[in-house]
Amino acid sequence: xxxxxxxxxxxxxxxAAGVAALAGLLFGYDTGVISGAxxxxxxxxxxxxxxxxxxxxxxxxGAIAGAALSGQLSDMFGRKKIIIATAVIFVLGSLATAxxxxxxxxxxxxxxxxxxxxxxxxxxxxxISEVSPPNIRGALVSLNQLAITCGIVLxxxxxxxxxxxxxxxxxxxxxAVPAILLGIGISFLPAxxxxxxxxxxxxxxxxxxGKIRQKDDNIxxxxxxxxxxxxxxxxxxxxxxxxxxxxxxxxxxGIMFFQQITGINTVIYYAPTIFGFAGxxxxxxxxxxxxxxxxxxxxxxxxxxxxxxxxxxxxxxxxGLAGMVISLGALGFAFNMASLSGALKWVAVGSLMLYIASFxxxxxxxxxxxxxxxxxxxxxxxxxxxxxxxxxxFNLVIAMTFLTLIEKLGKAGTFWLYxxxxxxxxxxxxxxxxxxxGHKLEDIEEHxxxxxxxxxx
Numbered sequence: 001x002x003x004x005x006x007x008x009x010x011x012x013x014x015x016a017a018g019v020a021a022l023a024g025l026l027f028g029y030d031t032g033v034i035s036g037a038x039x040x041x042x043x044x045x046x047x048x049x050x051x052x053x054x055x056x057x058x059x060x061x062g063a064i065a066g067a068a069l070s071g072q073l074s075d076m077f078g079r080k081k082i083i084i085a086t087a088v089i090f091v092l093g094s095l096a097t098a099x100x101x102x103x104x105x106x107x108x109x110x111x112x113x114x115x116x117x118x119x120x121x122x123x124x125x126x127x128i129s130e131v132s133p134p135n136i137r138g139a140l141v142s143l144n145q146l147a148i149t150c151g152i153v154l155x156x157x158x159x160x161x162x163x164x165x166x167x168x169x170x171x172x173x174x175x176a177v178p179a180i181l182l183g184i185g186i187s188f189l190p191a192x193x194x195x196x197x198x199x200x201x202x203x204x205x206x207x208x209x210g211k212i213r214q215k216d217d218n219i220x221x222x223x224x225x226x227x228x229x230x231x232x233x234x235x236x237x238x239x240x241x242x243x244x245x246x247x248x249x250x251x252x253x254g255i256m257f258f259q260q261i262t263g264i265n266t267v268i269y270y271a272p273t274i275f276g277f278a279g280x281x282x283x284x285x286x287x288x289x290x291x292x293x294x295x296x297x298x299x300x301x302x303x304x305x306x307x308x309x310x311x312x313x314x315x316x317x318x319x320g321l322a323g324m325v326i327s328l329g330a331l332g333f334a335f336n337m338a339s340l341s342g343a344l345k346w347v348a349v350g351s352l353m354l355y356i357a358s359f360x361x362x363x364x365x366x367x368x369x370x371x372x373x374x375x376x377x378x379x380x381x382x383x384x385x386x387x388x389x390x391x392x393x394f395n396l397v398i399a400m401t402f403l404t405l406i407e408k409l410g411k412a413g414t415f416w417l418y419x420x421x422x423x424x425x426x427x428x429x430x431x432x433x434x435x436x437x438g439h440k441l442e443d444i445e446e447h448x449x450x451x452x453x454x455x456x457x
Contacts, residue, residue, distance in 0.1 A: 013212050016131050017140040019185035021147040022178055023083060023124035026090050028151020029158075029175050030059065030113045031265075035272050035290060036159025037168040039283040044168070045103045049403040055103065056269050058110035059117065060396040066118020067392055071385045073119070078199075079127035079192045082119060087183030089116040091176045098173035113175075122388060130192040131212055142305045145365050149301045151178075152268060153294035159272075160291060163284040197226045229377065240379045240386070244448055248374040251432055251454065252387040258425035259367040260394035262324055263418035264359055266402045267293065267352060277335070277411055278348035289349055293356050300360035312437040313366050314429065320362020321426040327355035328419035336412035363425070367391075373436045376445040431455070 034056050041047060041055060074082045093116060096109030125144045132140045155171075162170045190212070196205035202223065209219045240249070266274070271293055275286040307316060334347035375383040405414040434457035436444060447457050 013132060013136075013140070016189050016212065017128045017143055019182070019189060020083065020124045020127050021143045022182040022185065023086060023120040024144040024147030025151040025154070025178055026087075026175065026182065027117050027120050027124075028148035028153075029155045029178065030090070030093070030117060030151075031148075032152035032155035032268055032294070033159060033171050033175065034059070034110075035269050036156065036163060036283070036287045037171045038269075039163075039272055039276075039286070040166050040168040041106070045106075047103070049407060051103065053400050053403050055107060055110065057396055057399040058107040059114035060392055060399055062111040062114020062116075063118035063121070064114075064389055064392040064396065066115040066120075067122060067385065067388045068118070070119045070122035071381055074123050074126060075195075075198070078195045079123050079130065080186060080189060081191075082123045083127060083186045084183055086116045086119045086123065087179045087186065089113075089119075090179035090182070094172055094175035094179060098169045098176075100169075109172075118392060122385065127192055130194040131190075131208075133213065139305070142365065145368065146298070146301055146305070149294070149298040149360070153291065153298055156287060156291040156294045160284060160287045163287050194226050194230075197223065198230055237382060240382055244451065245376070245379070245383075247432075247454060248376075248448055249383065249386075251374050251434075252371045252383060253390050254428055254432060255363070255367045255370055256387050256391040257394050258421070258428055259363045260391060260398055261418075262321075262359075262363070262422045262425055263328065263398060263402075263415075264363070265395055265398050266418070267356060269399055270402055271352065274352070275345065275348060277406075279345040292349070293352050296353050297356045297360050297364075300357045301365060304361040304365045307361065308366065308369065309437060312435050313370065314433060314435045317362045317366055317429045317433060318426065320358045320360075320366075321422055321429065323358025324355055324362075325419050325422040325426065327351045327358060328415045328422060331355070332412040332415035332419065335410070335415065370433065370436065373439075373441060374434070374444060374448075376448070377441065 038047075038052060038056060042052060045051075047055065070082070077085075089112060093109050093113030096112060097106055100106035100109055125141050128144060129141050158174050159171055162168070190208040191204070193205040193208045193212075196202075196208065205226070206219060206223060209222060213219060213222070239245075271290040272283065272286040275289045276283075280286040280289060304316065328351070331348060331351035334344050334351065371384050371387045372380075402414070405417065409417060432454050434444070434447075434454040436457070439457065444457065
């Protein structure tokens with residue numbers, strides 16, 4: 001029986017999605033916690049700008065490795081087991097960084113956490129999508145993105161609570177708590193029915209679907225659909241680089257490039273540092289201002305989830321990138337005008353608020369949505385894995401160069417550079433990113449096979 005949007009769903013599905021989304025919360029927490037901790041790590045370990053960039057960026061090296069391994073591992077061992085293993089890795093990484101006696105141990109612990117983040121960024125939304133009924137799949141998968149932004153806010157809150165006593169070790173240690181909850185919670189959930197089918201465990205898949213679907217749902221029809229889609233997903237890496245797939249590949253990698261190169265993670269990793277540049281005297285006050293940025297990120301992500309299927313992807317990208325360009329330009333202007341020194345801190349707060357709001361309704365969620373839509377089913381897994389790896393690689397470049405750019409170009413020049421890249425991103429989206437709202441995935445695939453340009457979709 002076909003499910004109606006907004007119909008009554010099995011509560012168990014929401015519980016499963018909520019538990020799996022704890023991986024997204026950890027993703028956000030361990031990404032954001034360094035922004036406050038690094039203010040004290042600089043004094044504790046006498047970090048230079050270069051060594052500070054290494055400490056911040058170490059998590060991204062691990063994330064690239066985790067993202068590269070996540071697809072193969074989740075296919076081999078199943079989504080559930082991989083998420084349990086990821087929870088254990090999160091706990092170990094949190095404790096290792098909290099107990100680090102020196103910079104080397106700290107960097108190693110950050111790499112371990114990065115591996116967990118890289119795996120979680122793939123496995124958690126994959127698990128959610130495979131246990132969710134089709135009519136609410138988009139909303140439940142988006143729950144993972146919302147959990148990421150909530151995790152970032154939580155990290156800012158924890159940073160603030162421990163900043164007064166300079167207890168950076170507790171900032172890292174707290175990350176073990178949601179990791180333990182994730183490990184315990186996911187152990188009580190069923191394996192993905194789609195993964196069970198891929199292992200020819202049809203009876204177990206049928207049993208799981210019986211738990212997570214309504215009694216009047218046609219489970220046998222869903223099993224047939226899963227079996228059919230598994231036979232279609234046989235594309236290899238060589239097939240990914242066929243001529244007719246070059247455009248979706250350009251779009252997938254390109255949108256990940258502009259998501260990162262426009263500077264989002266300078267805000268996530270260095271917001272308190274930026275507020276310090278702007279004149280906020282204490283680390284605690286700078287972290288408090290950063291919490292405001294994180295809250296805006298959460299609220300505007302909720303707005304994006306509500307608008308993306310109404311307004312469309314392209315319009316949100318255009319509006320959001322325009323806001324990012326303006327806010328980055330304003331931030332650079334404030335740092336360039338010595339006469340504005342008294343008001344600089346408030347210009348910085350306002351600019352970063354506008355920047356994060358613009359990002360949260362555009363490149364933040366839509367980049368991930370686009371890569372899930374533009375690739376054909378046959379090579380979607382590999383294509384999304386490649387795009388995710390590129391995302392983490394571009395993220396690493398930004399994190400490793402921000403403080404160096406500040407030294408070489410100055411504060412104003414650095415933010416103007418990001419603003420200029422935002423203009424390039426707007427042009428890329430205008431010419432290359434199609435409007436996928438309302439189109440079946442099969443129709444998008446036929447569009448590429450016909451060799452038509454993106455804007456004609």
